[in-house]
Amino acid sequence: MVGRLPSFNRPPLPDDWLVSEILERRLVLQHSSVRPGQSVIEIGVGAHALATVPLAHALGEKGRVVAVEPVRWEHFSEIVGASGVGDRIDPLRADGRRLPLRTDCADMSVCVHGVRSLGQDEACVRVLREMLRVSPRLCIAESLPDARTPAQQAHLSMYNLREDALLAATGHRDDLRYRNLVALCALVERAGGIVEEQKSVDVDLPHALAYFPRSMIGEIGDPVRRAQLAAQWDDAWEQIRAFGEDQPPVGVVLARR
Secondary structure, three states: OHHHOOOOOOOOOOOOHHHHHHHHHHHHHOOOOOOOOOEEEEEOOOOOOOOHHHHHHHHOOOOEEEEEOOOOOOOHHHHHHHHOOHHHEEEEOOOOOOOOOOOOOOOEEEEEOOHHHOOOHHHHHHHHHHHHHHOOEEEEEEEOOOOOOHHHHHHHHHHHHHHHHHHHHHOOOOOOOOOOHHHHHHHHHHOOOEEEEEEEEOOOOEOOOOOOOHHHHHHOOOHHHHHHHHHHHHHHHHHHHHHOOEOOOEEEEEEEO
């Protein structure tokens, strides 16, 4: 599967970052209860189809993925086309809060490393409620704010700056901080889901996607806030240089309507 994928060399990301991220999604999906032959709706596909490709592979030749993403499609076609499983994937440009899909049109809905991009709690609940409308079961998987190693802490130190830096520089929130497993379950329950299983999974793989350029901090108008975040960025970057950057444990929540 991964041998067909194109290379996206984007310093300072390592050359194998795309393969590493897709392998991480594949390991996480092993805990999702997805089965061959099912139809699955994936929310928040993202520009690189990181979970879409391993999901389609896991579903087998008779399975289908409806890949839902509102905006970020930059490399989707290139990666899916090279994956060998593109005939199992149906892209859908749509807002996860208002899916143009009939009730119970799929066996399951999944969102892998996408909850943090859905917005504040109320927006998340609306998406999760839609996921439970179009399928009787859902699985969400998201990084947890836990660190068991210095490399995991290095990732969290850099990632935890993203929300504050983006807000200070642009006035908009994105890449919200990771929620803990209790909070993830609470979101599902607020959406009307009945949590059947929850777990923390440690995939033991590198994770280089917390990085953002220091130049973004230079765009912050408030000089005091700019200096604070610059110092924190420097500290986080030194941690990454010293210890590397690994994926924190991943919280997996399985629920039914």
